[in-house]
Amino acid sequence: MKINSSFDSGNIEVVSTDDASNITLNIPADSNSEFKQWFHFKAHGEAGKEYGFEILNAKDCSYVDGWENYQAVASYDRQYWFRVETELTADKTLKFKHQFEQATVYFSYFEPYSYERHQNLIQVAQLSEDCEHRIIGETVDGRDMDLLVIGNESKERKIWITARQHPGETMAEWCAEGLIERLLDPTDALSRSLLEKAVFYVVPNMNVDGSYRGNLRSNAAGANLNREWQNPSLEKSPEVYHVRQTMQQTGVDAYLDLHGDEALPYVFVAGTEGVPSYSSKIKELEDEFKSILMAVNPDFQDKFGYDKDEPGKANLTVANAWVGEEFNCLSYTLEMPFKENANLPNPETGWSGERSYVLGQTLLNPLYQLIDKLR
Numbered sequence: 001m002k003i004n005s006s007f008d009s010g011n012i013e014v015v016s017t018d019d020a021s022n023i024t025l026n027i028p029a030d031s032n033s034e035f036k037q038w039f040h041f042k043a044h045g046e047a048g049k050e051y052g053f054e055i056l057n058a059k060d061c062s063y064v065d066g067w068e069n070y071q072a073v074a075s076y077d078r079q080y081w082f083r084v085e086t087e088l089t090a091d092k093t094l095k096f097k098h099q100f101e102q103a104t105v106y107f108s109y110f111e112p113y114s115y116e117r118h119q120n121l122i123q124v125a126q127l128s129e130d131c132e133h134r135i136i137g138e139t140v141d142g143r144d145m146d147l148l149v150i151g152n153e154s155k156e157r158k159i160w161i162t163a164r165q166h167p168g169e170t171m172a173e174w175c176a177e178g179l180i181e182r183l184l185d186p187t188d189a190l191s192r193s194l195l196e197k198a199v200f201y202v203v204p205n206m207n208v209d210g211s212y213r214g215n216l217r218s219n220a221a222g223a224n225l226n227r228e229w230q231n232p233s234l235e236k237s238p239e240v241y242h243v244r245q246t247m248q249q250t251g252v253d254a255y256l257d258l259h260g261d262e263a264l265p266y267v268f269v270a271g272t273e274g275v276p277s278y279s280s281k282i283k284e285l286e287d288e289f290k291s292i293l294m295a296v297n298p299d300f301q302d303k304f305g306y307d308k309d310e311p312g313k314a315n316l317t318v319a320n321a322w323v324g325e326e327f328n329c330l331s332y333t334l335e336m337p338f339k340e341n342a343n344l345p346n347p348e349t350g351w352s353g354e355r356s357y358v359l360g361q362t363l364l365n366p367l368y369q370l371i372d373k374l375r
């Protein structure tokens with residue numbers, strides 16, 4: 001058995017491959033940070049043989065409850081990812097096994113979204129006459145911060161979408177891809193009508209360095225970008241610094257920040273009820289957004305989610321809270337599961353890139369219906 005993670009978003013440390021039924025591994029920490037949970041590696045063995053893997057430091061990872069009822073994903077062709085039999089032992093190590101149909105199998109925490117795919121997304125999007133690509137700055141490692149401007153900037157409403165502040169939450173970029181492709185579909189009447197009234201600013205990957213490095217939550221400097229919105233710095237969190245500055249130039253009338261949650265097996269949103277400027281007007285927008293999204297996509301629900309913030313107690317270092325307060329607008333964090341949508345399970349794939357993509361397409365429905373009411 002040979003294990004390798006020297007590739008885009010690869011992350012694993014091999015302890016021992018001596019016993020094929022129990023190959024032992026550790027998950028290395030994020031760059032300059034204590035966070036750890038993302039793994040992605042290829043295993044090369046013998047076709048026809050069953051192999052077992054054990055992640056010894058699962059109990060020291062950032063979200064141990066993320067391993068409860070969790071199943072690892074695997075792929076032969078790096079396109080189709082399926083779940084494999086996974087168990088959290090009594091002493092909290094994570095074990096999974098798989099009978100290899102071919103010699104080489106890729107395993108990952110969730111279906112990856114590569115830096116190559118990210119760059120393809122940008123290049124293809126810019127071919128649309130409705131889309132302009134802008135580079136608004138550089139990351140810590142010197143990668144470009146890509147912004148897609150979709151629609152005409154003279155339109156009244158400014159909608160901002162950001163994804164993957166936490167780089168291991170790849171479902172967020174799958175979701176952004178669905179939203180972007182629907183917006184750019186010239187045969188989609190809803191998108192055409194929406195772009196009559198609004199311009200979209202989309203950052204499909206806020207943390208390209210962390211994505212490439214195989215981090216769960218941090219950028220290259222070790223910063224958790226979704227705690228940097230009050231005081232971002234060019235040294236530690238240039239990604240947030242540049243996006244925030246661009247938002248201040250354009251204004252924001254609605255904001256969605258796309259994420260994945262390690263523990264909760266549901267799709268849900270977190271709003272701005274704890275920010276000082278929260279009002280009945282924003283609450284009405286939030287309630288309508290949720291009920292429209294539930295009606296068009298039953299993957300979304302509003303029963304399970306985070307505890308609501310007390311009035312005035314929001315953490316304004318978090319993107320959606322900072323934006324909600326700064327621009328006094330509808331501002332949501334959208335969370336998707338790493339595990340499964342427990343309301344609509346698909347045992348073969350669990351929650352997946354494809355379902356995240358479809359969710360991204362349907363996010364346009366509530367925005368379309370609310371567009372005249374946002375201000």
Ligand code: ZN
Nearest residue numbers: 166169259260
């Ligand atoms: Zn997140």
